Amino acid sequence: MATYVVPRPNLTWKEKMYLPSIFAGMMITINHLKRMLKGETKVVMQYPEEKWDAHMPEHYRGAPTLVKDDHGRERCVACQLCEFICPPRAITIKPEEIPAESKFAKVEKRPKEFEIDMIRCIYCGLCEEVCPEQAIFLRKDYAITGTSRAEMKHDKAKLYELGGVMDGLVNKWNPLK
Amino acid sequence: MDFLTSPDFWILTGSSLAKTLFIIFAVVLPMVSYTVYAERRVSALIQDRLGPNRTGFPISLLGAKKDWSPFLGGLGQPIADAVKFLLKEDFVPAHVNKFYFWIAPALSMMPALITLAAIPFGSTFLGFPMVVANINVGILFMFAISSVSVYGIVLAGWSSNSKYPFLGGIRSSSQMISYELGMGLSAVPVLLIAGSTSLPKIVEYQVQNGWMLLPYSNGHFGWAKTLLWIPVVIAFVTFTISMFAETNRLPFDLPESETELVAGYHTEYSSMKFALFFLGEYTAMIAGSALIVVLFLGGYHFPGIPNGAGEGGLLPFHFAPGSGSAMIYSAICGLVNITVFFGKVAALLFVFIWIRWTLPRFRYDQLMKLGWLYLFEIALVNIFLTAGILAFTH
Numbered sequence: 001m002a003t004y005v006v007p008r009p010n011l012t013w014k015e016k017m018y019l020p021s022i023f024a025g026m027m028i029t030i031n032h033l034k035r036m037l038k039g040e041t042k043v044v045m046q047y048p049e050e051k052w053d054a055h056m057p058e059h060y061r062g063a064p065t066l067v068k069d070d071h072g073r074e075r076c077v078a079c080q081l082c083e084f085i086c087p088p089r090a091i092t093i094k095p096e097e098i099p100a101e102s103k104f105a106k107v108e109k110r111p112k113e114f115e116i117d118m119i120r121c122i123y124c125g126l127c128e129e130v131c132p133e134q135a136i137f138l139r140k141d142y143a144i145t146g147t148s149r150a151e152m153k154h155d156k157a158k159l160y161e162l163g164g165v166m167d168g169l170v171n172k173w174n175p176l177k
Numbered sequence: 178m179d180f181l182t183s184p185d186f187w188i189l190t191g192s193s194l195a196k197t198l199f200i201i202f203a204v205v206l207p208m209v210s211y212t213v214y215a216e217r218r219v220s221a222l223i224q225d226r227l228g229p230n231r232t233g234f235p236i237s238l239l240g241a242k243k244d245w246s247p248f249l250g251g252l253g254q255p256i257a258d259a260v261k262f263l264l265k266e267d268f269v270p271a272h273v274n275k276f277y278f279w280i281a282p283a284l285s286m287m288p289a290l291i292t293l294a295a296i297p298f299g300s301t302f303l304g305f306p307m308v309v310a311n312i313n314v315g316i317l318f319m320f321a322i323s324s325v326s327v328y329g330i331v332l333a334g335w336s337s338n339s340k341y342p343f344l345g346g347i348r349s350s351s352q353m354i355s356y357e358l359g360m361g362l363s364a365v366p367v368l369l370i371a372g373s374t375s376l377p378k379i380v381e382y383q384v385q386n387g388w389m390l391l392p393y394s395n396g397h398f399g400w401a402k403t404l405l406w407i408p409v410v411i412a413f414v415t416f417t418i419s420m421f422a423e424t425n426r427l428p429f430d431l432p433e434s435e436t437e438l439v440a441g442y443h444t445e446y447s448s449m450k451f452a453l454f455f456l457g458e459y460t461a462m463i464a465g466s467a468l469i470v471v472l473f474l475g476g477y478h479f480p481g482i483p484n485g486a487g488e489g490g491l492l493p494f495h496f497a498p499g500s501g502s503a504m505i506y507s508a509i510c511g512l513v514n515i516t517v518f519f520g521k522v523a524a525l526l527f528v529f530i531w532i533r534w535t536l537p538r539f540r541y542d543q544l545m546k547l548g549w550l551y552l553f554e555i556a557l558v559n560i561f562l563t564a565g566i567l568a569f570t571h
Contacts, residue, residue: 019414022536029223029535036222043227 056140061125063141064116065163066156067134073104074160075135078111082127082136090120091127114156118144137163196309200293204519209459210255216530218251223534229254259452267448270337277336282446282453285329288322289460295319296467297377298518299477300484302511303504307477308377315376316368319468320361323423326461327353330425330432330442333454337445345441348541349432352422355548356429360419362556366412366563367472370405380476384484388475389413395480401570408563413473415552415559420465422548425458426529428536429544436538466525467518474521477514483507484514 014020035041045052068074078095096112098105127136139162146152154162180186214229221228230250237244269278295315299307312318327349334346367389368374371382387395389409392402422429433441443454470476478484539547 022532025535026531029531032225033219033222036225041225043225046227 052142053140060140060142061123061138063118063139063144063154063162064121064123064125064127064136064159065139065141066114066159067137067163067166068160070165070167072165073107074110075133075166076111076114077107077133077135078109078114079132081130081132085126085130087124087126088120088122090117090122091115092117111156114159116154116159118146118152118154119149134166137166139163192305193309196305196307197294200298200309201290204298205290205293205460205463206456208463208519208523209456210259212459212462212526212530213258213455214251214255215526216533217254219527219530220534223531232257262449262452265448267450270339270445272338273445274336274338277332278445279450281329281333281336282450282457283329284332285326285457286453286460288326288329289457289464292319292322292464293460293467295376296464296471297380297476298467299511299515301507302515303508306377307511307515311375311377313373313375313378316364316374316379316468316472319376319464320357320364323461323464324353324357326457329454329457333446334432334442337442339445341438341440342442342444345432345434345438345444348434349425349442352425352429352431352544352548355545356419356422356552359415359548359552359556360423362553362560363412363415363419364472365556365560366408369560369563369567370409376471376476380471380478383475384478388478389473391475394475394478401566404566404570405563408559408566409473411555411559412563413469415556416472417469418547419552420469421529421532422544424461424465424529426462427533428539430538431541431544434538462526462529463522466522466529469525470518470521474525477518479517482513482517483510 032041036043066074066076078093080093080095083089083091083093092113092115093111094113095109098107098110104110123138125138128138141162144152218228218230228251232251232253234245234253234256269275294309295312295318297306297308297311301307310318330349331346334342334344334349337343367379370389371379373379373382383389385395387393387397387402390406390413392399392406392409421427425432431441432438433443435441438444443451446454
């Protein structure tokens with residue numbers, strides 16, 4: 001049976017007084033206060049004023065968006081691969097035929113409705129990987145908010161507004177992207 | 178009966194009412210709410226955080242172009258807090274003793290406000306002495322009334338009918354017993370030196386003979402004063418420590434001790450009843466700081482600043498007595514005196530906050546030991562020391 005007797009430390013007269021250590025502690029706290037007032041202490045990012053945008057890594061996966069090419073054609077051909085691969089089933093696509101008189105008639109199909117439910121989306125990026133037309137990209141928007149469920153469903157117009165234009169042949173398999 | 182029908186009575190009543198309204202509604206209640214703000218802000222700065230720096234004044238609701246959030250930010254926080262407290266549900270649990278449950282918050286707030294009556298917060302203003310109740314046993318009044326506030330805590334703890342508030346109430350009552358003695362006795366040296374228990378007289382003594390803690394502040398050196406400074410410093414330390422215990426501030430916040438007793442005596446309280454406990458604590462802090470300022474730090478006096486009658490001071494202004502400019506000059510001096518007093522109180526409040534965010538809480542037996550075995554004895558010996566020095570030097 002192992003018994004340990006922990007020796008009580010012998011306090012000096014100064015330590016028993018307790019007041020010197022109170023003053024030492026007060027000096028420590030006031031120095032912290034002074035450093036804060038002088039702005040020498042680093043504090044957390046003040047969010048709405050400062051944002052993450054400048055610190056975002058190149059490969060950040062934010063909100064999924066649709067893009068147009070440099071001719072103004074929507075790249076999506078409504079193949080629905082993203083809809084099928086989406087793990088939380090956030091994507092809903094209704095395809096339609098492109099009318100014959102359109103400039104891009106030979107593409108044959110385009111999405112009539114393209115909805116991403118941002119409450120469901122898990123930002124996994126599989127839609128971007130699977131897309132054969134390089135039409136869907138994860139942008140860097142991360143603060144997706146809304147006051148209702150309906151508002152959190154991004155429709156086609158909203159997705160193109162967020163996505164914008166992607167010029168030329170985009171190398172999707174860039175290891176950093 | 179003649180006095181009751183004479184105009185003097187109405188002047189006295191009117192001026193007392195005006196002073197009461199001024200000190201409570203214009204000074205102390207705003208000071209309380211901004212002390213809460215300062216507490217949050219200073220604690221944040223000490224812990225390398227920022228604290229509440231968002232809430233401004235929503236003047237855009239009134240038609241202004243932008244909300245107004247002045248230099249530090251967050252200055253609207255106390256108002257937002259007050260509105261929140263007023264609008265919250267006032268929930269009374271079914272198991273409480275209703276009568277005492279309702280009376281306890283008032284009992285913790287009112288004594289702190291009543292004690293302010295005896296505090297001389299300025300010299301004179303337009304000829305009226307700046308103290309609501311100029312009673313000749315001011316300090317006894319302060320001690321008597323401020324110890325009533327413990328009933329608020331004890332009743333809250335008992336009537337809540339639940340274990341954590343009960344423990345808080347028990348702790349509070351025993352803490353009060355161990356500290357009242359030390360506190361009362363450590364004020365006695367000051368009374369011996371000043372030769373009065375009237376708070377305005379104590380301040381006048383310090384104006385004449387230098388502050389208790391800064392005996393040369395009147396510009397005169399004296400051996401007796403220097404000797405008396407030693408017991409005064411001891412009295413100041415013991416009195417301040419007891420004041421921390423009296424106002425339930427860390428390191429003596431055992432009735433509340435969030436980490437052990439949930440929230441101590443006010444666990445079962447919500448809404449404005451909780452806010453009253455909260456405000457009562459801070460009002461007691463202000464009253465306590467004011468008492469320390471009056472007893473040890475020269476009250477409204479600041480070296481070189483004349484009193485409310487425009488007398489004394491370093492500035493060479495002399496007006497013909499009774500003239501208009503003399504009136505204005507003395508009125509300005511009176512206002513400066515009041516500002517000096519509350520400036521000193523604010524500085525002490527900062528020390529209260531500073532100590533709260535430095536020290537850990539005492540253990541229960543350590544607190545009793547400190548009160549009964551050290552402060553009481555030191556204060557007692559200190560009285561005899563002071564009396565001895567006074568007997569040999571005067």
